[in-house]
Amino acid sequence: MTPTPAEAPTASQAVMDLEREYLLQNYSRYPLALRRGKGAYVYDLEGKRYLDFIAGIGVNALGHAHPRIVKLIREQAALLIHCSNLYYHEYQGPLAKKLAEVSGLQRTFFSNSGTEAMEGALKMVRAHGNKSDSGKIEIVSMDNSFHGRTLGALSVTGQPKYRKDFEPLLAGVRFVPQGDAAALESVVNERTAGIVIEWVQGEGGIFPVSVEYAQKARELADRYNALLIFDEIQCGVGRTGAYFAYQLTNPIVLPDVMTLAKPLGCGLPIGAIVANERAASTIGPGMHGSTFAGSALACRVALEFFDILEGLLPSIERVGGYFRSALGELARKHSFVKEIRGRGLMIGMDLEIPGKQIVLDAMAAGLLINCTHDTVLRFLPPYIVTEREVDVALKTLSKLFSKQKPVGQTA
Numbered sequence: 211m212t213p214t215p216a217e218a219p220t221a222s223q224a225v226m227d228l229e230r231e232y233l234l235q236n237y238s239r240y241p242l243a244l245r246r247g248k249g250a251y252v253y254d255l256e257g258k259r260y261l262d263f264i265a266g267i268g269v270n271a272l273g274h275a276h277p278r279i280v281k282l283i284r285e286q287a288a289l290l291i292h293c294s295n296l297y298y299h300e301y302q303g304p305l306a307k308k309l310a311e312v313s314g315l316q317r318t319f320f321s322n323s324g325t326e327a328m329e330g331a332l333k334m335v336r337a338h339g340n341k342s343d344s345g346k347i348e349i350v351s352m353d354n355s356f357h358g359r360t361l362g363a364l365s366v367t368g369q370p371k372y373r374k375d376f377e378p379l380l381a382g383v384r385f386v387p388q389g390d391a392a393a394l395e396s397v398v399n400e401r402t403a404g405i406v407i408e409w410v411q412g413e414g415g416i417f418p419v420s421v422e423y424a425q426k427a428r429e430l431a432d433r434y435n436a437l438l439i440f441d442e443i444q445c446g447v448g449r450t451g452a453y454f455a456y457q458l459t460n461p462i463v464l465p466d467v468m469t470l471a472k473p474l475g476c477g478l479p480i481g482a483i484v485a486n487e488r489a490a491s492t493i494g495p496g497m498h499g500s501t502f503a504g505s506a507l508a509c510r511v512a513l514e515f516f517d518i519l520e521g522l523l524p525s526i527e528r529v530g531g532y533f534r535s536a537l538g539e540l541a542r543k544h545s546f547v548k549e550i551r552g553r554g555l556m557i558g559m560d561l562e563i564p565g566k567q568i569v570l571d572a573m574a575a576g577l578l579i580n581c582t583h584d585t586v587l588r589f590l591p592p593y594i595v596t597e598r599e600v601d602v603a604l605k606t607l608s609k610l611f612s613k614q615k616p617v618g619q620t621a
C-alpha cells in the first residue's frame with residue numbers, strides 16, 4: 211500500500227530506517243542525516259542548516275567544501291587516486307618531508323586512520339623491545355586515555371569500558387593515573403619498551419598532559435631505552451594552534467614516535483606515524499605495510515592542507531582564545547559549569563549535569579557539538595571558524611543554559 215503523504219517518512223527518516231535494518235548496530239548516532247556542507251555549516255536532507263562545531267570529531271579541519279581542497283580533489287581524481295605501495299607517486303615524499311620539517315622527526319609511515327597509526331607505533335615498540343632482549347615487552351600508558359578500537363590500540367587505551375569485551379589484549383600493558391609522574395616512575399623499568407601519552411586526552415574529556423609528566427616520561431624512556439610515543443591523533447596538526455600540541459610547552463619535549471590522523475586529510479582517510487631515526491630503524495623491509503595507505507589523492511590533499519594551515523595557525527589561537535574566554539563568561543553565569551579546558555580550537559566544558567540533552571537541544575537549535583564522558587561538552591570547530599560564528603554558537607548555548615535548572619534543584 212502506498213503511504214499517504216502524512217505517513218510518508220522524511221528523507222532523513224528513510225536513511226535511518228534502512229541503516230537500522232542493514233548496518234551493524236555499533237553506533238548510537240544522533241537522529242540527523244547530512245547531505246552537504248559549506249564552510250562551518252552543514253545541511254541535513256531536508257535542507258536545515260547547522261553550525262558545525264564538532265567537524266567530524268576533528269576531521270573536517272577546513273570545514274566543508276573548501277574551494278582549494280575541492281579543486282585539488284577534482285584535479286587529482288582525474289589523474290591518479292591510488293597506485294598501491296608497489297610503486298612511487300609524487301606526493302608521499304613531499305608530505306613526509308613537510309612532516310619532518312614541522313615536527314623535527316625524520317621519517318613517516320602513512321596509514322588510513324588513527325588506530326592504524328597506533329598499531330604501527332606499537333609494532334615499533336615491540337620490535338624495539340625484541341632487539342634488546344625477549345623480556346622487554348612492557349608498555350606504559352595513562353588512565354582515561356583513548357587510542358583507538360583495534361586490538362593493539364585498545365590494549366593501551368586507559369578506559370576499561372572499551373577493553374572489557376575484548377580481553378585478553380596485549381600482555382604487559384600497565385596504566386598509571388592521569389599525569390602522575392611519580393606513579394610513572396614507579397612502573398617504568400628495564401622491561402619497558404614503550405611509554406604512550408595521549409598529549410591532550412580528547413575522548414577522555416579534554417585533559418592536556420602536564421609538562422612534568424611528559425618530561426618524566428622522556429627521562430625514563432632515555433634511562434630505560436624505551437620509545438616515547440605521543441598520540442596526537444586528535445590534538446595534532448593545528449588543532450591547538452601549534453602544528454603539534456607538544457610544541458606548546460616550554461621546554462619542548464620531543465617524542466620518538468608521534469601518531470597523527472584526524473585533520474590531516476581534511477576528511478579523506480589518512481593517518482601517519484612520524485618517527486625519529488632510532489624508532490624508524492625498528493621497521494625493516496617487509497615488516498609493515500598497508501594497501502590503501504598514502505594514496506596520491508590523500509597525500510596531495512594533506513600537502514595542500516599544510517600549505518593553508520601555516521596561515522591559519524594564528525587565527526586558531528586567536529579564535530580559540532576568544533571562544534574560551536566567552537565560554538568562561540557563560541560559566542560564571544551558570545553554577546552547573548565546573549571548568550573550561552583546552553587550547554586553540556580543542557575545548558571541553560565540564561558540567562555538573564549530564565550533557566546529552568544539551569547536545570540534542572543544541573542540534574534542534576542548529577548547533578552541532580558533542581558530549582564525552584557524560585558531562586563534558588566537546589567543541590572541535592573547523593580551523594576556518596570565525597569570531598562571528600563563535601558568537602552564533604554562544605548565543606545558542608546561552609539560551610539553552612538559561613533553561614537548565616541550577617544544580618541541586620529537583621524537578
Ligand SMILES: Cc1ncc(COP(=O)(O)O)c(C=O)c1O
Binds near residue numbers: 267325408412472
Ligand atoms: C587520541 C586518539 N587516538 C586514536 C584515535 C583513533 O582514531 P581512529 O578513529 O581514526 O582510528 C582517536 C579517535 O578518536 C583519538 O582521538
